[in-house]
């Protein structure tokens with residue numbers, strides 16, 4: 001990935017991952033009533049929540065997670081797999097813009113719904129139960145193409161976590177990881193939670209990046225690492241759950257809770273590609 005240095009955008013800004021307070025930490029009785037709450041700085045102090053805007057999902061705390069990496073590595077597919085349990089097979093439709101809207105309908109088959117919205121960078125909300133706490137992840141899918149980079153930079157700064165993807169069948173996407181890390185260092189919060197994912201491990205025949213090379217790079221940069229497949233679902237839920245656990249721990253810091261170690265968790269729970277190849 002060649003890198004052109006672009007100035008930090010002062011224009012478009014993603015909504016801060018806001019967390020709205022609930023009285024005494026309890027969740028309000030009536031879902032869906034929106035009232036602006038205080039904006040919190042990214043990776044800020046413990047925050048309690050309320051129903052998410054419009055979706056009706058209850059949550060205790062919410063975080064913004066972004067998917068980044070070269071075009072074609074499978075960011076959109078990973079999000080669709082996590083959100084809807086489906087895989088976008090067939091024609092590759094690159095994500096080429098940015099917007100705040102969510103896809104309009106629920107329950108439709110992924111391919112048609114997402115193809116329709118592929119020109120936007122959408123975010124999707126998913127609420128996870130993490131050790132008894134409802135953690136809402138607001139997951140932003142970005143355009144991997146170089147020409148949209150200056151737009152997506154603006155969204156980094158209030159991300160709590162970044163999932164950085166490469167494609168194990170595409171060596172160039174792996175070689176570009178260092179440039180992505182430089183970019184992340186420049187535009188994201190210094191304490192952003194970062195995880196490296198080698199996607200498409202179902203394509204064993206076309207593999208161009210060894211698992212050990214991914215591990216080595218991750219170790220070099222001190223990153224948790226897993227290989228994933230949006231096609232089979234391998235380690236997809238795990239990646240997001242691990243992020244949610246880490247963010248939850250950082251925000252609550254309950255002394256009574258056992259300390260969560262992201263690296264150890266990912267190492268222990270991650271499964272090898274061979275287990276799930278169709």
Ligand SMILES: Nc1nc2c(ncn2[C@@H]2O[C@H](COP(=O)(O)OP(=O)(O)OP(=O)(O)O)[C@@H](O)[C@H]2O)c(=O)[nH]1
Pocket residue numbers: 069070071072073074075076077078088089090091092093094095096142143144145199200201202203228229230231232
């Ligand atoms: N075999 C296999 N193919 C995948 C996987 N994930 C994505 N693909 C395919 O890879 C292509 C690109 O996937 P996308 O999710 O659109 O890639 P992207 O990273 O969102 O690309 P941009 O939007 O351009 O940044 C599509 O044809 C997908 O079907 C996977 O885990 N395994």
Ligand SMILES: [Mg+2]
Pocket residue numbers: 075076077093094095141142143144
């Ligand atoms: Mg995409």
